[in-house]
Amino acid sequence: AAEAGDEQHIHFYNAEANTAALHSLMLGAKIARAIETDQLCLYFQPIINTDSGTIECAEALVRWHDPLHGLRLPSEFIPVAEQNALIIPLDQWVLKKACEHALQWQERPPSRGPKVAVNLSGAHLSSNGGRQIAETVQSILETSGLPGNRLELEITETRMVGTDQTIVDGLRRLRELGVRIAVDDFGTGYASLSYLHWFPLDKLKVDQSFVAAIGQDPTKTALLKSILLLASQLDLAVVAEGVETPHQAAFLLRHGCPFMQGHLLNKPLPADDFMQLTRNWHVPSEVRLGRKRAEG
């Protein structure tokens, strides 16, 4: 009886695996269509300079207007796009649109408005020995007219493994275009810290789980303080992600965190609303930023 039971179990899992594979394939086809037919759109979330209170940068976050399911978040389709070799065309679509939007935020003379930060899946870094991404970015910058120093690329830490020279070369080429490189979700990747030495990097984005730990988890809070110190000693800029409460913001300010992003400052907004925000921006009244002004 036990054997028969096991067998049934195996059948059950196989059926489930097949259904999952089929689901991923069908969703993949819908995502491919969504890219081709412009069903994707970008939301923008401001990243605030904690000294000046100004919008330093805006992170482009992709959304999908699925005609059947309504607005869909990246967690529902980015993993599937990664499995189905759609992530490169998807990220290229995002890059192009993000640069076009960011050009509209620039004042005259250009390079005064917020920068734009674009998430890149790690697949790009190794594609064609790291050459493809630099070529793609260069051609998108040229076509859109956005200066390279207005663009930042966010790459998750899990991709910074080993000392792969092709990835290092690819990042170096990007930086020659003036583009800045940020490590996304820093502190969650179980990566050896030695990559901070090997890879040409500009910024760490501390994962929101560390911010959520403030006042909750003493060990994780200690790690957060160490990350802020590490970044400043390595001359890397640092952004705290997922700042939701005035208490978190006050803690981060006290520990010298130069940039913040999160619902407390603003949620991600559709492009038009973000444009309005840049024109009428003021720091929300419940947030006390501007250490220098507050003290002086």
Ligand code: C2E
């Ligand atoms: P991420 O790059 O770490 O982006 C930050 C995520 O945190 C966003 O979720 C944002 O809406 C959310 N967030 C911002 N402030 C707060 C806050 O105060 N509290 C909380 N709880 N969450 C906050 P979103 O837009 O759902 O994006 C999720 C992830 O999807 C991103 O994480 C990024 O890894 C990926 N992603 C988004 N757009 C793209 C894209 O164009 N290409 C690629 N490859 N990945 C993307």
Ligand code: MG
């Ligand atoms: Mg990001």
Ligand code: MG
């Ligand atoms: Mg992030």
Ligand code: MG
């Ligand atoms: Mg994150």
